[in-house]
Amino acid sequence: AQRVTQPEKLLSVFKGAPVELKCNYSYSGSPELFWYVQYSRQRLQLLLRHISRESIKGFTADLNKGETSFHLKKPFAQEEDSAMYYCALRLNSGGSNYKLTFGKGTLLTVNP
Amino acid sequence: DVKVTQSSRYLVKRTGEKVFLECVQDMDHENMFWYRQDPGLGLRLIYFSYDVKMKEKGDIPEGYSVSREKKERFSLILESASTNQTSMYLCASSLGGGSKTQYFGPGTRLLVL
Numbered sequence: 001a002q003r004v005t006q007p008e009k010l011l012s013v014f015k016g017a018p019v020e021l022k023c024n025y026s027y028s029g030s031p032e033l034f035w036y037v038q039y040s041r042q043r044l045q046l047l048l049r050h051i052s053r054e055s056i057k058g059f060t061a062d063l064n065k066g067e068t069s070f071h072l073k074k075p076f077a078q079e080e081d082s083a084m085y086y087c088a089l090r091l092n093s094g095g096s097n098y099k100l101t102f103g104k105g106t107l108l109t110v111n112p
Numbered sequence: 113d114v115k116v117t118q119s120s121r122y123l124v125k126r127t128g129e130k131v132f133l134e135c136v137q138d139m140d141h142e143n144m145f146w147y148r149q150d151p152g153l154g155l156r157l158i159y160f161s162y163d164v165k166m167k168e169k170g171d172i173p174e175g176y177s178v179s180r181e182k183k184e185r186f187s188l189i190l191e192s193a194s195t196n197q198t199s200m201y202l203c204a205s206s207l208g209g210g211s212k213t214q215y216f217g218p219g220t221r222l223l224v225l
Contacts, residue, residue, distance in 0.1 A: 006154075009152065043116075043216045043217060043218050043219065044155075044202065044204075044216040045215075045216065046213045046214070049213075086154060086155060098143050098160075098162065098206065098208075098212065099157060099160065099170070100157070100214060101157075102147075102154045102155040102156075103154055104152060104153055104154035105154045105155075
């Protein structure tokens with residue numbers, strides 16, 4: 001079965017420092033990977049997906065199939081980036097290809 | 113702008129009660145989902161529906177059932193609430209097929225006493 005691992009429950013950085021939120025997955029096929037974000041008192045929302053290859057709010061994430069990773073990176077963290085971040089995987093085949101499997105989340109705190 | 117609404121933000125129920133959580137989306141989405149969100153456990157899929165009257169079990173369906181009589185509405189039912197069902201419940205919807213963004217509701221925080 002597919003699995004998504006976010007090894008850090010908590011991550012704390014200072015404003016202006018680089019930040020990397022780790023995500024590893026286990027799946028033998030070709031998955032689609034996402035990052036979802038939940039800011040304080042807001043609903044969960046999509047941040048970015050690997051197929052789009054875009055930068056959102058300064059964040060980027062590259063799918064590394066060799067290392068089965070999809071780490072989220074930002075070169076200069078801002079206080080407004082403080083949030084809970086979830087990595088998610090979607091299978092690209094099979095009958096349940098609209099299901100997402102989420103990691104347990106990483107709470108990012110950016111200190112002033 | 114996609115709107116997913118959930119009937120209650122906070123709910124307090126007693127053990128053994130039957131509990132209904134309602135979710136409505138206004139974007140004609142085919143897929144709807146129910147998750148529970150617990151600290152340290154992330155989001156876990158309870159049930160999802162890919163069409164009216166169609167449903168599939170997610171990863172943790174035990175103790176729950178669902179109903180989708182109309183395309184815009186997806187209900188989660190706790191047949192006999194238990195304290196271990198105290199949680200935040202999130203509803204989401206997406207267009208049909210794969211590779212579609214899921215849009216989430218604000219959540220219902222359920223406390224079972």
